[in-house]
Amino acid sequence: MPIENNAEASTVSHRFIETNGIRMHIAEQGQGPLVLLCHGFPESWYSWRHQLSALAAAGYHAVAPDQRGYGQTDRPEPIESYTTLHLVGDMVGLLDALGEERAIIVGHDWGANVAWNAALMRPDRFQAVIVLSIPYTPRGPAHGPQATIRPIEAMRRMVGDHFFYQLYFQEPGIAEADLERDVRTTIRRFLYDASGDASPAERWKPVMSDPNANMFASAPFDPQTLPGWLTEEDIDFYVAEFQRTGFRGGLNWYRNFDRSWELLAPFSGAKITQPTLFIWGDKDPVFDIPGVSTRLERMSNFIPNLHKLALPGCGHWVQQERANEVNNAMIAFLQGL
Numbered sequence: 640m641p642i643e644n645n646a647e648a649s650t651v652s653h654r655f656i657e658t659n660g661i662r663m664h665i666a667e668q669g670q671g672p673l674v675l676l677c678h679g680f681p682e683s684w685y686s687w688r689h690q691l692s693a694l695a696a697a698g699y700h701a702v703a704p705d706q707r708g709y710g711q712t713d714r715p716e717p718i719e720s721y722t723t724l725h726l727v728g729d730m731v732g733l734l735d736a737l738g739e740e741r742a743i744i745v746g747h748d749w750g751a752n753v754a755w756n757a758a759l760m761r762p763d764r765f766q767a768v769i770v771l772s773i774p775y776t777p778r779g780p781a782h783g784p785q786a787t788i789r790p791i792e793a794m795r796r797m798v799g800d801h802f803f804y805q806l807y808f809q810e811p812g813i814a815e816a817d818l819e820r821d822v823r824t825t826i827r828r829f830l831y832d833a834s835g836d837a838s839p840a841e842r843w844k845p846v847m848s849d850p851n852a853n854m855f856a857s858a859p860f861d862p863q864t865l866p867g868w869l870t871e872e873d874i875d876f877y878v879a880e881f882q883r884t885g886f887r888g889g890l891n892w893y894r895n896f897d898r899s900w901e902l903l904a905p906f907s908g909a910k911i912t913q914p915t916l917f918i919w920g921d922k923d924p925v926f927d928i929p930g931v932s933t934r935l936e937r938m939s940n941f942i943p944n945l946h947k948l949a950l951p952g953c954g955h956w957v958q959q960e961r962a963n964e965v966n967n968a969m970i971a972f973l974q975g976l
Contacts, residue, residue, distance in 0.1 A: 679748020708888020
């Protein structure tokens with residue numbers, strides 16, 4: 640579907656490439672240095688619709704894939720096919736398929752983890768990093784008492800007998816049935832309740848006292864009127880994608896926390912040295928998760944070349960809620976490299 644926000648920019652085009660053993664759908668626009676845009680959950684390439692045209696108009700080749708498990712990209716069946724190494728490998732293979740040696744990598748939500756780890760593992764391929772919403776989480780120690788605490792166990796200790804959505808996602812089939820019961824309601828609630836437009840009563844709750852809650856309880860409000868940054872056509876696009884694919888592919892990313900933690904042991908204590916921009920909304924409910932604000936405060940310990948930008952009144956979906964501000968910040972950062 641062509642999208643054009645600037646008369647000088649080319650329209651978005653779509654094609655398929657082969658990478659890391661899968662067939663991947665990409666949306667792209669513009670020519671110039673490569674900027675790779677990694678989406679989160681539950682989204683697709685479409686979450687970057689406003690950035691594709693802005694980056695193209697600024698002289699960049701913007702590429703937004705449907706990541707593994709999403710949209711028109713392949714959805715491998717085994718849960719263990721969704722580790723961090725697979726996800727980063729997909730991005731390296733994407734560069735190879737495009738014939739590019741290097742790129743600036745950008746990530747939001749789960750795509751943030753892809754971007755962080757791509758920068759960590761392959762600084763030769765990713766020369767700069769822009770991340771939205773999710774602070775960097777360094778891999779825990781590979782030696783000593785803390786080395787035995789895997790992420791899932793750490794989550795259980797963190798929330799006790801409370802509901803925590805990432806733990807709720809662990810059992811295959813349960814979250815799928817919940818989210819797929821009414822895909823339109825799921826999408827509307829997720830996008831509105833985690834945005835800066837939601838009131839405290841409407842706000843998405845990642846942690847709740849009721850251990851038997853579900854995702855509809857954590858995203859309690861279905862808006863009758865959408866905020867200005869979100870249209871019914873946007874909802875229609877996401878709904879059509881997830882009605883066709885279901886949510887299993889994206890949920891499988893969450894089911895590899897422990898497996899990825901084991902695989903990333905060689906990177907314990909490593910730093911991200913590339914120029915890095917981190918953008919977040921100060922009304923993002925992700926920061927209600929215990930420890931996330933502390934991670935934000937400590938990021939400069941692990942990322943020495945870090946620039947930060949907070950967007951007042953913005954929620955989780957920053958590149959959609961504040962498209963112009965995010966575009967301007969991204970382009971200014973890129974032009975300063």
